[in-house]
Amino acid sequence: MRLKEIRKKRGISQLKLAMDLNMNQNSVSRYESGEREADYATLIKIADYFDVSIDYLLGRTENPRMNR
Amino acid sequence: MRLKEIRKKRGISQLKLAMDLNMNQNSVSRYESGEREADYATLIKIADYFDVSIDYLLGRTENPRMNR
DNA sequence: ATATAAATATCCCGATATGGTATATTATGG
């Protein structure tokens, strides 16, 4: 999860992200550290929130946005 | 998960896919039906196996391959 | 149409992973 990097680049806190996406701050922390994996619905919410592809979010490509 | 569609297009069985990826046939079945979600490592194995992006696999784009 | 086999779905269960609350740690500003 490239989440931490993306989030910091936008200058938003774990808590704000958590509140915006209806989740807990500690969950965000755990996703960023890789301690736990967000389910698909949450993964998609995060990708949509930052407007990046899942592949980018998971560190599989350098291109932030998906095709089409 | 667009897995079923992709797999069928390539004409391979759940069992073969399962064996190729070191998993169980019933897991494949469950991922296809959406009853359960593969963890990220498995998700990536599947995407690599079929050479498609995660975004495509999850049905978020019509473009099968990821950028770069 | 029926028998056989292949493919897929479902049941059960112990093990693992998850989300939530609370709390601890670390960073930042005054």
Add this chain to the structure above:
DNA sequence: CCATAATATACCATATCGGGATATTTATAT
């Protein structure tokens, strides 16, 4: 330093998972 914001960790009840076994559905041959 101190206060506060930001982030990480502990604990626990519950949900989800993988795997073996089995049932069901679908294809194939006779």
